[in-house]
Amino acid sequence: MSKQFQFKLVLLGESAVGKSSLVLRFVKDQFDDYRESTIGAAFLTQTVTLEDGTSVKFEIWDTAGQERYKSLAPMYYRNANCAVVVYDITQSASLEKARSWIRELQRQADPSIIIALCGNKSDLAARRQVSEEEARKYAEEEGLMWGETSAKSGEGVTEIFTEIAKKLPKNAPAAGRGGPGRTGAGARSGVDLNKQANAQGEQNEQCNC
Amino acid sequence: MDEEYDVIVLGTGLTECVLSGLLSVEGKKVLHMDRNDYYGGDSASLNLTQLYRKFRPDLSPPAELGRDRDYAVDLIPKFIIASGELTKILVHTDVTRYLEFKQIAGSFVYRDGKISKVPSNEVEALKSPLMGLFEKRRAKKFFEFLQGWKDEDPATHQGLDLDKDTMQTVYNKFGLEPGTQDFIGHAMALYLTDDYKTKPARPTYERIVLYTSSMARYGKSPYIYPLYGLGELPQSFARLSAIYGGTYMLDKAIDEIVTDADGKFIGVRSGNETVKAKQVVGDPSYFGAGKQTDGKVRVVEEGKVVRAICILKHPIPGTEDSDSAQVIIPQNQVGRKNDIYIACVSSTHNVCAKEVYIAIVSTIVETDKPELEINPGLQLLGTIHDKFVSISSLYTPTAPGTDDNIFITRSYDATSHFETVVEDVHDVWQRVVGKDLVLKKREDIEAQA
Numbered sequence: 031m032s033k034q035f036q037f038k039l040v041l042l043g044e045s046a047v048g049k050s051s052l053v054l055r056f057v058k059d060q061f062d063d064y065r066e067s068t069i070g071a072a073f074l075t076q077t078v079t080l081e082d083g084t085s086v087k088f089e090i091w092d093t094a095g096q097e098r099y100k101s102l103a104p105m106y107y108r109n110a111n112c113a114v115v116v117y118d119i120t121q122s123a124s125l126e127k128a129r130s131w132i133r134e135l136q137r138q139a140d141p142s143i144i145i146a147l148c149g150n151k152s153d154l155a156a157r158r159q160v161s162e163e164e165a166r167k168y169a170e171e172e173g174l175m176w177g178e179t180s181a182k183s184g185e186g187v188t189e190i191f192t193e194i195a196k197k198l199p200k201n202a203p204a205a206g207r208g209g210p211g212r213t214g215a216g217a218r219s220g221v222d223l224n225k226q227a228n229a230q231g232e233q234n235e236q237c238n239c
Numbered sequence: 240m241d242e243e244y245d246v247i248v249l250g251t252g253l254t255e256c257v258l259s260g261l262l263s264v265e266g267k268k269v270l271h272m273d274r275n276d277y278y279g280g281d282s283a284s285l286n287l288t289q290l291y292r293k294f295r296p297d298l299s300p301p302a303e304l305g306r307d308r309d310y311a312v313d314l315i316p317k318f319i320i321a322s323g324e325l326t327k328i329l330v331h332t333d334v335t336r337y338l339e340f341k342q343i344a345g346s347f348v349y350r351d352g353k354i355s356k357v358p359s360n361e362v363e364a365l366k367s368p369l370m371g372l373f374e375k376r377r378a379k380k381f382f383e384f385l386q387g388w389k390d391e392d393p394a395t396h397q398g399l400d401l402d403k404d405t406m407q408t409v410y411n412k413f414g415l416e417p418g419t420q421d422f423i424g425h426a427m428a429l430y431l432t433d434d435y436k437t438k439p440a441r442p443t444y445e446r447i448v449l450y451t452s453s454m455a456r457y458g459k460s461p462y463i464y465p466l467y468g469l470g471e472l473p474q475s476f477a478r479l480s481a482i483y484g485g486t487y488m489l490d491k492a493i494d495e496i497v498t499d500a501d502g503k504f505i506g507v508r509s510g511n512e513t514v515k516a517k518q519v520v521g522d523p524s525y526f527g528a529g530k531q532t533d534g535k536v537r538v539v540e541e542g543k544v545v546r547a548i549c550i551l552k553h554p555i556p557g558t559e560d561s562d563s564a565q566v567i568i569p570q571n572q573v574g575r576k577n578d579i580y581i582a583c584v585s586s587t588h589n590v591c592a593k594e595v596y597i598a599i600v601s602t603i604v605e606t607d608k609p610e611l612e613i614n615p616g617l618q619l620l621g622t623i624h625d626k627f628v629s630i631s632s633l634y635t636p637t638a639p640g641t642d643d644n645i646f647i648t649r650s651y652d653a654t655s656h657f658e659t660v661v662e663d664v665h666d667v668w669q670r671v672v673g674k675d676l677v678l679k680k681r682e683d684i685e686a687q688a
Contacts, residue, residue, distance in 0.1 A: 094478060094481035094482045095481055095484075095486065095487075096477075096478070096481045096487050098486070098487075099486070099487060099488040099489070099491075100489070100490070101487035101488060101489040103278050103474035103477060103478065104277075104278075104474070105337060105467075105471055105474040105475065105478065106478075108467065220339050220340045220341040220342075220466065221321075221340045221341065221342055221457050221463055222340075223326055223329060223330050223335050223340060223463075224330060224335055
């Protein structure tokens, strides 16, 4: 059996740059033009299979709107293996915001975190305010991955997640327990509340992924 | 901030965050604010910088304690009792997916000058120095009686009525010695005083059942604890709230609770902005904290708790080098009315640097020298590397809030777990929503959506 790894991925970026749409495209290959601010979309997972057969499962944390008033909890950054920081190529201010999120990550997250800077809404290139050169140069300076995407058309979406999957270190224990993320109830080192609930005859799934 | 909300929640302590999460799941439009720039209010876990800012604002943390980010020091000493109500809420709301738990390694009780482990199984019970041989037999009969009790089967009652007979009567029936009564009432039923003995036995019976079933659940102790500190609990419920549309604002000054001519809630003022909502829920610190605000006393002080956060470089002596422990000093043992508790966690729980142990000694204040009252607890700790002492008032609301739409939660009490916090959640929910809180599984909720 080929190796499996699991990593926690957090999304960051200004409101309305398309963070949730990007994930929706990646996870469900859907797009909704009139998507409301994130409600209920809590916790999504998607697996990428690399050329060598290794599968990388992303446990994706959306901000759930808590970024709006700078109220993201430390829990959000905790044990994140990778982050996708999104800006809108048609709004130059959103790149400024992305820069401040990257500084925040460098301050709060684990130093080994892999950060990808992602210019979304590439389908709206006619209204572009952020040039590819500018964003790429900044990413290179900061040692970040970079790519442009369109959650609407799907362009570049799988590519950026696959690139992250390739770059993540595969030296952690295999089989569903990659990074120190917090899913995979059965694989935890600590106690599992859900499992115990089962023992008491309550209805519950083994794995909450 | 020009929108109108169903409920504004003030303070991000655990009680408020659980309520906020459940209200959002229920479909209420919630705005949740906190004056601090961190989550958790009085139930937060702080890093060293935050800890010093709170207790020693003129000093910075010493470098020898290690990295700031390795610390998550709890402000209140509580553990989660494994089979308790908080566990149920954690499982039902599925916030367990944001959390990881570890056991507390042992529960200990102080008796005649030394610490002994509260037995976690029959083998330990037989070896325990807490009881002599004959007393062990009597205690065995007592526990068999509790285990066998069935309300509908009088044959299991042995002539006792849990709703009428006092706990003292039950102890006497089995001939249990005072020391054993101390152990059962304080280390298992977790009563802080001896008042329970003169009351009907049922609540004590229920507490012992909770304790033993929690003990049986994971083995070493009845308690579990979230990695990275108790402050993870409010954060996880805040996330639940946000996922269901709750809006979060930290670091926001709350300047006034705005009411109409009849005293009914209108909104909350911050600077020159006022946000309107139908109802407000908040912790006592936002409602005068015992003092008059806007012509009203909304909360009163019920008592005080003294807590000493102690930084140790070793496990608590006599606890078998446990990485975490609860130590109970029953009041009778040290001539007090209220028990003294010690709660200890360590780097095993990702709350401090390696080789560091954080022990919190606490009790309900009985005299005008509270710091001296915790001495019997401090003396059990060995060398105390550093100590942060606080005295907190316990506030309770003066009105149910149903008349003015102002619903105030209670302060975190001196009990060792979160059961009273969950009681408060149920109580406030009932008053805010007008019906009992029924927990739904999140899968069911999502299936409906």
